[in-house]
Amino acid sequence: MTLRVYDSRRREKVEFTTLEAGKVKMYVCGVTVYDRCHLGHARCYIAFDLVHRWLEHSGYDVHYVQNFTDIDDKIITRAIDTGRDWQEIVATYIEAYYEDMDALNILRADAYPRCTDYVEKMNLITQSLIDKGNAYVADDGVYFHVDSAAEKYGQLTGQNIEAVLGGAGGRVTKTGLTKRDHKDFALWKSAKPGEPTWDSPWGAGRPGWHIECTAMSMDHLGEQFDLHGGGEDLRFPHHEAEIFQGECHSGISPVVTHWLHNGFVNIDGEKMSKSLGNFWTVNEILAKVDPHVLRLALVNAQYRSPIDMNEQLLGDAEKNYQRILSAYRDALKAWGGSALDTLTPLPEGDVDSPNQMLRSLAQMERYAEGFARAMDDDFNSREAVAKVLVASREIAKLLSGLDAQDSESCGHFATIWLEEFAGQVLGLLPSRETALAESSEDSARAGRIIEITGRVDELLVLREAARAGKDWSTADAIRDELKQMDVVVSDTAEGPVWDLAD
RNA sequence: GCACGGGUGACAGAGCGGCUAUGUGCGGGACUGCAGAUCCUGAUACCCGAGUUCAAAUCUCGGCCUGUGCUCCA
Structure with a gap:
């Protein structure tokens, strides 16, 4: 079976390939650390956690890099509003990020670079872009000149320059102080009073937003890598800016083989936003529901589909989680932890057998295949969850009416099945100890x-x-x-x- | 305006040329003093029109409706 993924740049499902056999270099845009993580962040990082887990399950050696944006307008604003030092704010929310993501059973990336550690590297790239004629120095900073590589414009959104100009009306005719063109974006922003600054060949200031991901991905993964992820809102302009910067700097195209973008989360049918008052942070939700339940609710959708979060969805997730957990508990109990070499080998399953155990074993194999097929089809975790649910039911049938020996063997089989698919890949199982405890509470x-x-x-x-x-x-x-x-x-x-x- | 997605049973939402998706809810049954849980089982689908095909929810064309994005945003 081969893995197929939807690449936003080619705009179709393509066979997943890697630059180096057996190895995946993967970068996902991280958070700007100025506030607690919300449901949308959870969705994004769970989506790419699934990508991470499935690639590893498929035998790839994955090198996963995710950044922290630790200098940005929003951080500066938060510092001014709260009277706290900006670095203190950054430290607080990086810690909060790990707390939330660990709770959601998201595997850690291999590296979490912070952009303020890469200012010098960003400036080297900026200088190279100036030298190559792709960027220019203005009075208030350095800008990337989009028209210098116009053929790259709109590759992730299917738009072209004329179309955007035509549709955006008056908004886009307003350029910055000395920007040559409205489309150009900042690589370096000259210092403003009261803001943190770094030195550069163009005077004191701070880096633009887009250049950080180029500098960090290039430093960790090289000038070309296999997979780049992020929320769909980042397709334009952020990821297009990365294409401009990376490819103009290195002269190599494409900088990224597969661009993956996850869909958004709505709340009760409305876009989640602070002004609507439906802004759910991860820690608020986790005060009310088990992290596995939230994770299941978010995994129970293909990563590109929008999710409409509401009470019913969480309620369904709660019930489904209990069903899976109960199957896991039954399997563990039936197995009883006996040493593997004492278990009797299981016979081959047979769908047509009059024997329930043989039929169930055959069904479980089919569900396992269906699970893999679903995940190989652009990480269709919803379909995969459906397989786990029917398998959970099948486990009850499998374990009923067995003698002691078969019960141990089948219990072990079911345990391994669930741990592989529901646990290792979907991240939906607690530890054996927790599952076995009569209640999973504190x-x-x-x-x-x-x-x-x-x-x-x-x-x-x-x-x-x-x-x-x-x-x-x-x-x-x-x-x-x-x-x-x-x-x-x-x-x-x-x-x-x-x-x-x- | 441009771009990208959708329209599937009461609801959420897979499938995307022939095969029961799944879950909740609903009906019937088992178990039951009651309640709950569990199990078995059933019913209800594929926006409209035309076309391609032995066969279309699935492909093509047209129409209608709808979501999102278009330089704050995961």
Whole structure:
């Protein structure tokens, strides 16, 4: 099977290729660290986490670089507004970024370069662009002259210069102080009072936004690399600027083989924005739902589709997560952790067999193939999640009515299946220990359970006696009493089970 | 205006030439004192029109509707 990905530059699904066999050089635009991460960031970095994980699962050696933009107008504004030092703000939100992304089970990239460490390298590229006639020095900085490489314009958006001029009306005729042309973008911004500055051949100032990614990707990955990702809003102008800068500087095209852009997140059908008051930060959501649930909600969509986040979506994700988790728990219990060399080998699955176990084993193989096919088709994680869900159901069938030996072997098989696909690739499983714990809640909750277990068991014995005598009013009264203790009782075929209410 | 996406059952949303998507919700059943959970099972689709084809939700053309972007933004 071959992996196919949608390349925004060629605007079609293409076979995934690498410059060096077996190795993937991958760069994803990171955050500007001036505030907490919101749902859109979570979506983006989960999307590329999936790309990262699937490439590794497919056998590639992935080198993943993601930057932090640690100097920018928004950071300066935040510093002025809060009276804090800009570097302190940067440090705070870089830490917050790691906290949020770790919670979402996003694997760390191999490097997290910060743009302020690359000012000198950016300036070398800028100088080279000036030397080659692609950039010019103006009164308020250095600009890239887009018309110097007009054929590269609009490659990620399918637009051309005339079209944009025609459609944008009066807005684009306003140029900067000494910009030659409205399309030109800043490589270097001359110092303004009160702003942090660095030295450059063009005087004190700070770098423009686009040049940082060119400098950092080139430093870490070279003049050409395999995959560049980011939110779809970055296609234009940010990523087009990277094409201009990188390719004009190196003379090599294309700078990036595959451009991948993830879709946006809407809230209740509306664009997420601070002014609408529907701006959800990651840590706010994680105060309410399990990180795996949020992750599932976001993975349950192909990365290019927009996601409409709402209560129902989170509710569905919660239920689906419980289903997967419960299958995982059942599998772990059935296996029981027996050493692999003591397990009896499983027979070949057979869809047509009258034997349930053989049928289920065959089904599980099919779901595994379907999962891989889905991920190979431009990382269609939604389809992949569907396979995990049907497999979770199949696991219940597989594990029912087995003798002890088969149960261990099938339990192990199901455990490995889920850990490979739901765990390793989709990142949706907690640790074995957590899954096995009766509840995945924190230790305070566990402590509470231990504390009340004796009393609850006493009451349940009384209630069972009442039920046996068909004394329903007493039975219900006891259940009410347990409810006062936050205990929820469910009667099952194996007798009553209880848990703390959420 | 230009560009790029969409229009699938009650809802969300896959599939993109022949094969049950999936999940929630809904109906029936098992289990049930009640409640919940679970399991089994069922029903409801492919915007409109024309064309290509043995076969179209899937390809082509036209129409209608709709989302997003167009230098703050993941």
